Structure formats: structure tokens, C-alpha cells
Amino acid sequence: MKNILVIFGTRPEAIKMAPLVLKLKENTLLNTKLCVTAQHREMLDQVLHFFKLTADYDLDLMQKNQSLNKLASRILDAVDDVLLDFNPDVVLVHGDTTTSSMAALAAFHRNIKVAHVEAGLRTYNKHAPFPEEINRQLTARLADYHFAPTIGAIENLIKNEGVRSENVYNTGNTVIDALLLGLQNINQQKDQIVKLKKYLVPNKRTILVTGHRRENFGDNFISLCKALNTLANREDVQIVFPVHLNPKIKDIAYDHLKANENIYLSEPLDYEAFIWIMNECHFIITDSGGIQEEAPTLKKPVLVTRDLTERMEAVDLRVVKLTGSAYDSIVKNSVALLENKEFYNQMVSSFNPYGDGKTSEKIINILMKE
């Protein structure tokens, strides 16, 4: 029987790999184990708990304010022990994190095949997203199977990078599998949801905000906070901002926004509470990758506080707009979404270009055949 090792470490990887791991574990023809590096701790545990996943190996590697290099070396070292213990035939990694690229490298060093889920997204700018663009490119060089979510991703791999076409598979993105599963399992009595329901004023429109990218640390993030304070002055608006636990984000967010009663600042929301508020909100301001992919299913416009995105499909459909992080641009586009119905309606998607909810099944069928 084939030994499959799934390795992830952060919140978005966990969300997007959860439906796949659940299905792999049900499959009696494959012997699947889950290894979490715990590059994130609390934000990872929230996801494992919601999807009722238990790690077979928990490397518990997160350190407060960790550096990329120290984290990378801890992952390479600790994953090696897991590879020796379990002896997998294939290691599955996801996306663009330090965990994905270092776990892929560790597997390659042991001559173990690497399957890359969410392969082929590119900006071809090594500084944006930093360091994720290069993490993805490194993982592509190491991977044997490339599970690409869109035609654009497939073209990047085959046409631009010369990856052999027989190793690239058109699977869609498991983000939609997770979202559909999550939406079926929302508990309306959950504390975080009850608290939000109490806070939200029914006749105000809710803007949901997140931010965490390294390119936006410092001045860019301060400019987002200033824009949020301006928008929160409007009587018809309320803002919900679950703040990432990175101190470089958290400290600035609380310093600039906590005095504003029209802004609901909170710890990161559990996935079910987050998709609940995504469904309730009027629109979203974010620099997140996953949220750009989820929002079209929920028919919510997204303003992305970045200059570039590796997810151009929704931008091309005009349901996601890149605003950059300048104060004027964030305020101007938000006001347009609040006041200009035509602009708002243009940004409501009729379909989701990222997947149909059946990606996990497709990936498992490929793994079974290979």
C-alpha cells in the first residue's frame, strides 16, 4: 500500500488541505499520515479543531516573531525525522509557505516524490508576494506532480517554465471544497458568531478587513489603518477586523484602531465564524490570497491592498480589484462600493473561477493511478 504524507503548517494551508486529508484518510487503499510543522500554532489549531483533524506528527515549530531562515532550518531538520520514521512514497505540500518549500526540499533530499497542491500561481516578481513567489517557484522545481487550480497556472508551469505536461494536472482549488464543507457546518450558536451578531447594527453595511503580508508591514499597513478610521466615520458603515497574530500587524492594528467604536477588532476568527461574517458583509478589504478565492462563491466584492496578485482570474472577471495600499485609493474604492450601485453590482461574481468543490476527489484519483 502506498504511504502518503501530507505536510502543512499555517492556517491557509490547513484550510485548503483539510478536505483532502479527510478524504485521503477515508481511503483504505492508501496509508495517509498528517504532519503539521505548526509554523502557526493557535491559527492552525483553530482549523484542525473545526475539521476534526488530528496530526500524526506535530512538530510544534512556531516561535514568536520567527525569522524566515530560522524557521526554514527548523522545518528542514524536523521533517527529516518524520520522513525517516514513516518512509512515505509521496509527500503532499500546499501553496507557497516556508513549510511547503522546506518540506518539499526535505522530501527531495530523501528521493521521495513531491506532489504540489495549488501549483503554478505566479507574479514573476520575487518581491511580491515576498517570500511566497519564490517559495512557489522552488516547490515547482522540486515537485513530481503539479496540481494546478486554473488554466493560467497550467500555462505558467508548462509554457513559461518547461514543466513536462504529463506531470501537470488541472484540478481546481481545494479552497472551494473547504468552503462548501465549512458552510454546511456553521454553528450559529458559536461564541464568536453570537458576539458578532450582538455587535452588528442591522441597518449598517459591514466592511470585513484582514491584512498580514510582509510587503505591507510598516507604512502600508498604517495607511490601511488610516483609511479604515476614515471609513468608520460614516454612519452607514461598520468594520469588522479579525487581526492576524503576527506582532508586526497586531501591534499597529491595536495602536491605530482600538479607540474606534465603529471598528470591531478581534483575535483571528475560527474558520466557521470567518466564513459566516464573509457571508454577512457588504464587501471585503484584504491582502489575503485565500479570501480572494473564496469571495466569488459568496458573491462579495474584494478590494485587494496589493499592487500585484498571483490570482488574476478574479481580477479579470472584475470581482476583485487591486487598490494597492495607498490611503486615497482604499478610501476612494470603498466609497465607490458604498455609493455606486453599478460599480458594486459589476463586482458581484456569477461564478467562481477557482474550483467546483470536487478538487480533493480529482487529486486522490490521480494519486491512485500513479
Ligand code: UD1
Ligand atoms: C505565513 C506565510 C504566508 C501566509 C500566512 C497565512 C510564509 C513565508 N508565509 O505568513 O504565505 O499567507 O502565513 O497567515 O510561510 N503567530 C502566532 N500564532 C499563530 C500564527 C502566527 O503568534 O498561530 C505569530 C508568531 O509571532 C509568528 C508570526 O505570527 O512568528 C509570523 O508567522 P509566520 O508563519 O512566520 O508568517 P505569516 O506572516 O503568518
Ligand code: UDP
Ligand atoms: N480566515 C479565518 N479566520 C480569519 C481570517 C481568515 O479562518 O480571521 C481564513 C479565510 O477564510 C481563508 C484563510 O483564512 O480561508 C486565509 O488565510 P490568510 O489570509 O492568513 O493567508 P493567505 O490565504 O493569504 O495565504
